[in-house]
Structures are given as structure tokens and as C-alpha cells.
Amino acid sequence: MALIPFAWMRGCLRLLGPLRLLVADGWLRESDVDAGLKLLHPALRLNRVFARVTQRQWVADDMLELTLQANGNWRGAQPGQHLQLYLERDGVRLSRSYSLTAVQPNGCVQIAIKHQAGGRVSPYLLEQLALGDVLELGPAYGELSWPEAQQGVLLLAAGSGITPLLGLLRVVLAQGFSAPITLLHYVRGQGQRAFASELQALQAQYGNLQVHWSLTAAKAEPGQLAGRFTVEHLHSVTALQQRRVLACGPAGFVEQVQHWWQHAQLPGALQVEAFTPPAFNAVEGLRAVRLGFARSHQQMQADNLRSLLELAEAQGLQPAHGCRQGICASCTCTLLSGTVRDLRSGALFSEPGQPIRLCVNAAHSDVDIDL
Ligand code: FES
The missing domain is CATH 3.40.50.80 (Nucleotide-binding domain of ferredoxin-NADP reductase (FNR) module)
Structure with missing residues (x-):
């Protein structure tokens, strides 16, 4: 239930500069500010991007195109990119990546969603998401671009x-x-x-x-x-x-x-x-390793073949992630100690402080990460 119309909400965002400064200086917590703002409108947040559904159009028997109008925090995107969409189902925060089919200068974007049988997100988006509902969007990513080609x-x-x-x-x-x-x-x-x-x-x-x-x-x-x-x-x-x-x-x-x-x-x-994860190079036999999650104060007996993202999820953690293919960088985390192996290329990385993408790296030795 919104206390102010969507158009006012977009205008309000320009007035939030002082609150942003207080959050940046540590006087307020962003989550507390957001909890108050969303009482005015469900898409109103200090920095996060939320968008409301303005149009639903079936473009195939199993594909729906959604038009979303973002709040004023949207930083834009390029055609050919993807964006991360977040929603909460039964108390669990879920995220999926969808391609942009249109990017308009007024903050409207279109994405197309294909039905995935047995999925947790696409059946909800296709069958239950209604006009006016609000979703959170992540930043756009992706490198696909139109070639400079006069020959075709x-x-x-x-x-x-x-x-x-x-x-x-x-x-x-x-x-x-x-x-x-x-x-x-x-x-x-x-x-x-x-x-x-x-x-x-x-x-x-x-x-x-x-x-x-x-x-x-x-x-x-x-x-x-x-x-x-x-x-x-x-x-x-x-x-x-x-x-x-x-x-x-x-x-x-x-x-x-x-x-x-x-x-x-x-x-x-x-x-x-x-669109599906790249084939991983299984060049190694299965070995047991120790995986430590420093910020969560947890350890697990892991293996050297599964991705660090899979292992963290198996441990009950919920690392941020998007594409699960090593593209979007949303699962990036800092390596604290040990050696990890890039599952695509087989390259080893062991420099403490190095950023690693959890979805495409596995533990090569006992490893600690900042998660
Ligand atoms: S989830 Fe996109 S890079 Fe890991």
C-alpha cells in the first residue's frame, strides 16, 4: 500500500541527499532509513533500485515480456545487457538474471522471462506477478554489443x-x-x-x-x-x-x-x-579440503570440485550471486588464505586479498574466504 503516488516517489529521491550523507558518515543505518521510506512507497529506497511492473505481454507460449519502471536510483543500461532481479518468496531472497529487450531513457526497461518448469522464480513471475507490483533490480552487466560492421x-x-x-x-x-x-x-x-x-x-x-x-x-x-x-x-x-x-x-x-x-x-x-553454466574442466580427482567463511565464523569439510558458491549455499549461507557463470561479478569475494582454482581455465590463485568469483572457483587447498 503506497501513501504517495509513484511519480511523487521518484521526485522524493532527489530530496534524500541529507539522509545519504548521514548514512555515509555512520549516523544512520541504511536499512533503518529504507524501512521508513518504504512505508511511503514500496519502491522508495535510499540507494537501492526498485521498479514497478507497468506492463505484461506474452511474446511466446512460454515467454513473457515485462515492462518495469525503475525508481530514481536506476543508473541505466545498454541493450544487450542483463540485469539481476531480486524477490522474496516464502521468506527466502531469490535472484535471477534476465536479458534486457529494451532500455528507455525515462527509466523504463523491458525484460523477457521464459518459463522454467520446476523453477522457483519464473512460474511466480509469469503467473502471479501483477501490474503495480514492485521488484528489486541489480545493476546491469554484460558485454554483448552491436559490431561495427558495414558488411553485415x-x-x-x-x-x-x-x-x-x-x-x-x-x-x-x-x-x-x-x-x-x-x-x-x-x-x-x-x-x-x-x-x-x-x-x-x-x-x-x-x-x-x-x-x-x-x-x-x-x-x-x-x-x-x-x-x-x-x-x-x-x-x-x-x-x-x-x-x-x-x-x-x-x-x-x-x-x-x-x-x-x-x-x-x-x-x-x-x-x-x-545461458547455461560453462562446462567446467574436471582436471583433478576428488579431494577433501577445509573451507572457512571468516565473517560468518563457520568452517566446513568441502571438496575441490564444487564451486565455492555451491559449497557456501550447502553450508546454509546466502552469498550474493547472479549469473552463476563468472560474468556478472555479483558473487565476488576476497580470498584470505589458501589456493583456489578457476573451474573454467584451471588457473590457480593464491594471493591473499585477491577478489575471486565464488561461482567459478573451487578450493585447491584449505581455503579461507571473507564471507
Ligand atoms: S554469480 Fe555472476 S560472477 Fe558469480
């Missing part, structure tokens, strides 16, 4: 990998990008062709855009492709040798694209983003 771009998406690519596509087409763009979207069936109507409309409006779908688990209609990514699907892409390539989807899909690209010898750099 090839976009390869699988499943919800379409979402960051669509965010980029909407912007560059509106800005007049005129080189050829081909988008191949791999989906299970017709009903999963997210944003299909919009993409078809864009294709009709912009002569340089070609959109194709490939159905991986249903019969394709005439003109559609069939099956998973294969080089045969690229035969109709004109001037392929000059195209810059962006790919987004599950790790297996991204690996296939990377494999093809390495042999195709295309110009520039391949930009990829995988």
Missing part, C-alpha cells in the same frame, strides 16, 4: 538467447543500420518463436533484415528450417564471409557455433553468450 551481421539465437539479440536489433534498426542482417532463431516448436510477430513486422519494414526459424522438436512448415544448428542452415546467408557473428543460447549451442566459426575464418571477433 549474422545473429544466431537458441531459445531465450533471442532476448539480448532482440534488444540490440530493435535499437540498431531504429538508428538506421543498413547492412544486411540475418537472424536464425532455433526453437522447439512454433509456439516458442518468441517475438515472432514483431520480428516479421521488422522484416517487412526493413529490407536489410532476414529472419528464419529452425524447429528442433516439431515439424517445420514450408520455408522454415529444421533441426539444430548446422552449417547447411547458413547456405542462404549472402556474403557470409564478411559477416560479424553474435550468438546467444544454451552452452551446447554456443559451443557448436564457436566450433563452426573457428573453421569458417570470418572477420572480426565472434561474440557469444551462453
